[in-house]
Amino acid sequence: MSTIEFSIKLSAPKEKLLELMLDYLSFPKYLPHQIKSVKIIEKTSDYTITEETLHLSTVISKSIIQQTKHYKLHDDILKSEVISGPIKGSIIEVEYDELENGTKVTVNIQMKLGLKYKFLLPLIKKSYKTFIMGILYKMHSIAIRTD
Numbered sequence: 001m002s003t004i005e006f007s008i009k010l011s012a013p014k015e016k017l018l019e020l021m022l023d024y025l026s027f028p029k030y031l032p033h034q035i036k037s038v039k040i041i042e043k044t045s046d047y048t049i050t051e052e053t054l055h056l057s058t059v060i061s062k063s064i065i066q067q068t069k070h071y072k073l074h075d076d077i078l079k080s081e082v083i084s085g086p087i088k089g090s091i092i093e094v095e096y097d098e099l100e101n102g103t104k105v106t107v108n109i110q111m112k113l114g115l116k117y118k119f120l121l122p123l124i125k126k127s128y129k130t131f132i133m134g135i136l137y138k139m140h141s142i143a144i145r146t147d
Contacts, residue, residue, distance in 0.1 A: 004109040011102040012143035020139040030138035086117040
């Protein structure tokens with residue numbers, strides 16, 4: 001298991017960022033070259049399962065398809081568990097802490113990688129951090145425009 005942790009401070013309000021983060025179908029609009037598609041497979045009052053087609057391109061170019069189960073743990077913590085694909089079993093937690101003039105977003109990723117994909121670990125770690133940072137910055141720009 002490999003860990004990725006980072007946090008960023010954004011001037012947008014926590015509620016608006018959470019609202020945008022729960023709109024999974026909009027993710028391809030935020031990063032169209034990396035997130036090719038997102039489909040909702042199942043939605044209940046407790047969780048949402050999505051299927052994502054992601055494109056990794058740095059040293060090599062590779063597309064992966066995965067399914068992810070998303071939960072809202074508390075009013076300020078979202079948890080996603082990858083349930084199929086090369087990083088099956090990985091957990092992504094995103095915490096939103098309200099600040100006086102914005103929101104601190106803390107991301108913790110516990111990444112598991114299937115044996116045949118171990119050689120892609122550096123690429124996948126970098127890509128996931130880039131995906132999440134890109135989504136957060138795009139959501140931030142939308143949130144401050146509509147606030």
